[in-house]
Amino acid sequence: MVLSKSRTGKLLSNRKKLWNIWKQISKFLAETYSNLGQEKRAQRVEKCATYLLFLQCQNSSEHPKKLKAGNFCRDRLCPQCQQRRSAKQFAISIQLGHELLKRNPKYQFIFLTLTVPNVPLEDLKTTIAHILASWHRLMMRSQCKKAVKGFIRTLEITYNRERDDWHPHIHAALVVQHSYFTSRYYIKRDRWLEMWQEVTKQPEITQVDVRKLKPKQEAIAGIDPLLLAFAELSKYSIKDWSIPRQELERLSRDSKPIDRHIKGHAWLRKSPQETAKIVKKLQNALQRRNLVHYGGILKDIKRELKLKDGEDEDLDLINSDRAKTQCQCSICGGNMKEIWYQWQQTIANYHSL
Ligand SMILES: [Zn+2]
Numbered sequence: 001m002v003l004s005k006s007r008t009g010k011l012l013s014n015r016k017k018l019w020n021i022w023k024q025i026s027k028f029l030a031e032t033y034s035n036l037g038q039e040k041r042a043q044r045v046e047k048c049a050t051y052l053l054f055l056q057c058q059n060s061s062e063h064p065k066k067l068k069a070g071n072f073c074r075d076r077l078c079p080q081c082q083q084r085r086s087a088k089q090f091a092i093s094i095q096l097g098h099e100l101l102k103r104n105p106k107y108q109f110i111f112l113t114l115t116v117p118n119v120p121l122e123d124l125k126t127t128i129a130h131i132l133a134s135w136h137r138l139m140m141r142s143q144c145k146k147a148v149k150g151f152i153r154t155l156e157i158t159y160n161r162e163r164d165d166w167h168p169h170i171h172a173a174l175v176v177q178h179s180y181f182t183s184r185y186y187i188k189r190d191r192w193l194e195m196w197q198e199v200t201k202q203p204e205i206t207q208v209d210v211r212k213l214k215p216k217q218e219a220i221a222g223i224d225p226l227l228l229a230f231a232e233l234s235k236y237s238i239k240d241w242s243i244p245r246q247e248l249e250r251l252s253r254d255s256k257p258i259d260r261h262i263k264g265h266a267w268l269r270k271s272p273q274e275t276a277k278i279v280k281k282l283q284n285a286l287q288r289r290n291l292v293h294y295g296g297i298l299k300d301i302k303r304e305l306k307l308k309d310g311e312d313e314d315l316d317l318i319n320s321d322r323a324k325t326q327c328q329c330s331i332c333g334g335n336m337k338e339i340w341y342q343w344q345q346t347i348a349n350y351h352s353l
């Protein structure tokens with residue numbers, strides 16, 4: 001009797017995670033590195049996330065899955081790895097935040113967004129250097145030194161498709177004493193703006209965003225307030241898309257290969273030559289730049305707990321703590337099982353093994 005292997009496997013259903021889109025874009029990246037003569041890098045990116053191991057609900061494959069393992073390339077421009085880094089960064093920020101508040105409940109967070117005017121790609125490298133040096137000068141100001149006990153700062157770069165220019169900016173969570181808001185160390189929004197204009201030497205800047213984390217309100221809704229606040233902070237590095245999320249989700253459901261004519265991606269262009277030019281400039285602009293940085297008391301706690309951040313080479317890119325504790329489905333409470341998914345180019349999607 002001949003037993004034929006039945007095809008019972010399933011496509012990886014995506015919901016919010018656009019695994020199949022990311023994988024296709026990372027293939028374009030591999031091709032681009034190859035065009036730039038960076039063969040080793042190309043091969044590493046080409047093999048990124050060919051396998052993904054998920055914890056999946058036994059009752060429904062539609063219920064949220066939890067990534068347990070995968071082979072990731074860790075390239076800075078790789079969309080898959082960028083997502084993983086952000087998730088990991090998020091988890092570390094939350095952990096640090098909770099540890100800080102456990103040790104000293106009197107501390108509070110304020111969130112600061114600092115921008116400079118958009119620049120063409122040619123000027124991105126010098127502008128990133130400029131914004132990071134300006135941040136350093138800001139933190140060295142005696143007014144900041146007195147008020148700020150620690151910080152996490154991230155660098156995010158967004159691309160404006162209409163104007164074809166780039167927008168590097170800083171998100172920072174600052175640790176202040178509980179008494180800060182009523183003390184003489186309190187820094188008003190207008191003063192933040194003034195100081196930012198001074199350290200950047202750009203009086204034309206008219207915006208800074210500074211807000212206080214309001215634990216009480218959000219705690220009522222049953223949501224960890226740190227979770228909401230740090231979400232913004234974790235979107236560091238290059239923001240890939242300027243097209244609406246729904247559009248991407250639609251593309252993701254199509255299960256047919258996307259082509260390089262797709263609009264709205266930060267570095268993907270119609271021609272391989274043009275794409276290569278942009279990728280090379282981005283690589284250069286980001287070279288040896290710490291996209292995330294810790295200071296003061298948060299730096300101390302991070303070191304003490306031996307936490308690795310999104311910048312560390314040997315980071316596993318898996319949010320393992322939560323994977324361990326979440327062994328029940330978050331929707332139905334059912335048991336979770338392990339399922340391997342393999343990338344299949346012909347259907348431009350992942351298929352379970
Ligand atoms: Zn990757």
Ligand SMILES: [Zn+2]
Nearest residue numbers: 057063329332
């Ligand atoms: Zn379930």
